[in-house]
Amino acid sequence: MAGVNPFSLKSWDIETNPLLRRGVEHGLTLNPQYDAGELFSEGLSGGNSKVLGKIPLLRDVNNFIHELIFKKYVPSRKAAAFEALVPQYRKAYPSWSDEKIFTEAADHVNSLFGGINWRYLGGSMRTQDLMRLASLSPGLDGK
Numbered sequence: 001m002a003g004v005n006p007f008s009l010k011s012w013d014i015e016t017n018p019l020l021r022r023g024v025e026h027g028l029t030l031n032p033q034y035d036a037g038e039l040f041s042e043g044l045s046g047g048n049s050k051v052l053g054k055i056p057l058l059r060d061v062n063n064f065i066h067e068l069i070f071k072k073y074v075p076s077r078k079a080a081a082f083e084a085l086v087p088q089y090r091k092a093y094p095s096w097s098d099e100k101i102f103t104e105a106a107d108h109v110n111s112l113f114g115g116i117n118w119r120y121l122g123g124s125m126r127t128q129d130l131m132r133l134a135s136l137s138p139g140l141d142g143k
Contacts, residue, residue: 004080009072012079023082026099028106029115030075074113082109 014021014030024030053059085105089096096104 003084004077006077008080009076010080012076019083019086020079022102023086023106026102026106027110028078028082029110030078078109078113078115081112082106085109
């Protein structure tokens, strides 16, 4: 992969990190608009299982795990991978512009971790929702 420690959970902030800010400007998805955690938990605490959603301890543990994975861990690893890939791309392709490096690194990270930036590709949320309904695939990644 990109030489990123999978056991680390470092905080990231695009306001204080100009490299990550440039990554987001070039398509990197760190905070997706479509919550993958909801799809993952659909059978557990979503609308399909009313039992688990009503058991306070299990519901709280489930919510904690999903918050940790989808809102902290995955974005943290994506940020670290992007920070590791940009220098690797600069070294491997010295003739590329910064714009090309950031775009390719963002695309690489999104491909590794999921999170296609549909808005960056010109897709609207309404079109995505209609396509999910038409294809009967509500689990498509709409990040």
